[in-house]
Amino acid sequence: MNTTTGASPEDLRNRLVDAILKEDISGLRDARVETAMRTVPRHAFLPDAPIEEAYANKSVTIKENPDEDALPLSCASQPDVVHFMLVQLAVRDGDNIFEIGAGTGYNAALLKHLTGKSGQVTTCDIDADVTAYARRTLDANGYEDVRVVTRDGALGAPEFSPYDRMIATVGMWDLPGAWWDQLAVGGRLVVPLRWRGLSRAVAFEREERRMRSDSVKMCGFLPVIGQDGERNDYIDDDRLVRLYWDEDQSIAPELLRDALTRPKSVVWTDVTVGLVESFDGVWLRLSATERVTCRITAKPAAVAAGLHRPASPALSPALVEGDSIAYLTLERTAEDPETEPRFRLGAVGYGPAGADLAERICAQIRAWSPARTAEPVVTAYPADTPDSDLADGALIDRPSVRLVIAY
Numbered sequence: 448m449n450t451t452t453g454a455s456p457e458d459l460r461n462r463l464v465d466a467i468l469k470e471d472i473s474g475l476r477d478a479r480v481e482t483a484m485r486t487v488p489r490h491a492f493l494p495d496a497p498i499e500e501a502y503a504n505k506s507v508t509i510k511e512n513p514d515e516d517a518l519p520l521s522c523a524s525q526p527d528v529v530h531f532m533l534v535q536l537a538v539r540d541g542d543n544i545f546e547i548g549a550g551t552g553y554n555a556a557l558l559k560h561l562t563g564k565s566g567q568v569t570t571c572d573i574d575a576d577v578t579a580y581a582r583r584t585l586d587a588n589g590y591e592d593v594r595v596v597t598r599d600g601a602l603g604a605p606e607f608s609p610y611d612r613m614i615a616t617v618g619m620w621d622l623p624g625a626w627w628d629q630l631a632v633g634g635r636l637v638v639p640l641r642w643r644g645l646s647r648a649v650a651f652e653r654e655e656r657r658m659r660s661d662s663v664k665m666c667g668f669l670p671v672i673g674q675d676g677e678r679n680d681y682i683d684d685d686r687l688v689r690l691y692w693d694e695d696q697s698i699a700p701e702l703l704r705d706a707l708t709r710p711k712s713v714v715w716t717d718v719t720v721g722l723v724e725s726f727d728g729v730w731l732r733l734s735a736t737e738r739v740t741c742r743i744t745a746k747p748a749a750v751a752a753g754l755h756r757p758a759s760p761a762l763s764p765a766l767v768e769g770d771s772i773a774y775l776t777l778e779r780t781a782e783d784p785e786t787e788p789r790f791r792l793g794a795v796g797y798g799p800a801g802a803d804l805a806e807r808i809c810a811q812i813r814a815w816s817p818a819r820t821a822e823p824v825v826t827a828y829p830a831d832t833p834d835s836d837l838a839d840g841a842l843i844d845r846p847s848v849r850l851v852i853a854y
Contacts, residue, residue: 456490459502463489466504467527472725473664474820475534483560484530492553492584493523507551523551524616528648528666535637535650535662536614538562543607545629546570547600547671548616552581555593558614569594569607573672599673603629610634618646618668620676620693622658622827622848639668640825641677642843642850643734644691644742644764649825656836660825665727676845682772683707687749690767692741695844702770703798711755712773712802715793716809718816719780722788728819729775729792730764732811735823735841735852739766739804743774755795766808771798773805775812826851 454462464484468476490501500507507523538544538561546555549572559568570593572578578597585593596604600615601623608629615638622638630636636651636658648666651658670677679691682703692698720726733740743757743765750756757763758775765774773796780789792812796805815821826838828849840853 456488456498456502459498460489461485463502463504463526464530467530471527471531473531473534475531475662475664477534477537479538479561480530480533480557483533483557484526487553487556487560488588489523489526489553491588492551492556494584523553524668529554529557531664532614532616532637532648532666533557533561535648535664536612536635538566538612541565542611543567543609544569544612544614545604545607545610546614546616547619548572549578549581549595550616552584552588552590552593552595554614554616555581555595556585556588556590559590559593567594567607568592569596569604571596571598571600571604573597573599600671601625601673605629613637615639615671616668617671619671620674621845624829624847627829639666640850641670642852643693643730643740644762645730645734647731651825651827656828656832658827660823663731663822663825665725683749685749685752687746687752688754689744690741690765691744692767693843696739696741698739698741698767699769703767703772706770706772706798706801707754709797709801712796712805713755713776713793714796714802714805714809715778715791716812716816717791718812719789719791720777722790726758726775726777726792726812726815726819728815728821729808729812731823731852732815732854733764733766733808735854736811737766737807738841739768741765741767743772758792764808766804768800768804769798771796771800771804773797773801773808775808821854823852823854826853 490498493501504526506525540563542562544558549570555570575597578595582595603625609631611634613636618639618641620641630653634653640649648664649660650662676694680700681689682700745760758777763775773794776795777790777792794805794808796802838851840851843850
């Protein structure tokens with residue numbers, strides 16, 4: 448049950464939105480979304496959470512996974528991510544909206560606020576417990592007119608289509624064919640899309656024969672149930688270093704078992720970043736230029752045992768070819784210790800082709816540096832689109848969609 452802290456829910460809500468706007472680095476703003484988040488009471492959709500937690504800028508688990516080693520089954524998304532994805536969606540009065548991933552019902556309530564009395568909102572989830580929770584909270588807070596359906600979100604809800612806006616609040620590895628049929632031409636789709644080990648909130652505009660992005664932002668979401676095209680495995684006997692890749696990539700972890708025990712090749716660039724400056728764009732550029740891009744994670748024990756530290760041990764980009772691997776790294780520059788620290792970017796490689804792979808990462812670091820906020824254009828085509836109709840760029844084929852990533 449929510450508890451009080453002396454501050455009213457309205458005060459806490461306004462403080463949260465103020466903090467989101469102050470700390471936001473996405474560059475996305477919409478006064479209507481700001482008003483919605485200051486109006487809809489998030490704590491009312493999290494009745495079992497302390498009110499401080501309800502208005503903290505973090506995700507909240509609402510359904511744990513019975514497998515203790517697995518991700519939760521459902522969460523309330525982090526508020527700053529909710530904010531920028533709603534800005535990406537650009538909801539208008541009267542829009543017909545479909546949401547994949549019902550969660551707590553809070554996002555559906557925000558959508559209803561944005562589309563107004565004349566609009567329609569349908570939210571769905573494959574888990575009946577989740578939809579029952581969302582139905583209860585929406586009804587309790589005056590949103591009885593929001594439709595809640597229990598089904599696989601990949602099927603959409605054709606009986607209420609066509610939709611002006613569609614939004615997924617779960618990580619999608621593929622874009623189901625049913626969505627193409629149900630999203631109106633000129634409509635918008637915002638989806639946490641997963642490729643090459645990364646996850647980004649991509650805002651697509653639906654055209655006649657394709658969907659083309661106009662916004663790509665960093666995010667993290669639980670993966671949708673039923674799309675199993677991602678692979679992962681450890682590459683060391685101690686199970687400390689792990690790779691994540693896609694099924695269309697020729698990555699064989701068993702070939703890398705000895706790679707990290709071999710001499711390393713470290714390559715540095717002159718590119719530096721500040722303490723809180725994002726270098727996420729390097730990974731995006733790698734995904735648009737190197738088919739062998741994937742993700743590496745390293746537990747602290749691996750670094751303590753001598754592994755050259757990845758730039759972010761929890762998730763960094765890597766390139767893998769056969770029995771060789773390279774990944775992004777960084778080190779503090781030798782500057783005045785009293786000035787704000789800066790870090791130079793580079794790459795470390797292992798295996799016969801490790802030095803070459805490291806050089807290729809550094810090439811993309813250098814390409815990224817002059818235009819650090821540049822975003823790729825992600826263009827999605829139906830799976831049966833011939834090559835001759837595709838835009839130029841890195842092609843990634845999925846069962847239902849052909850993705851082209853380009854700068």
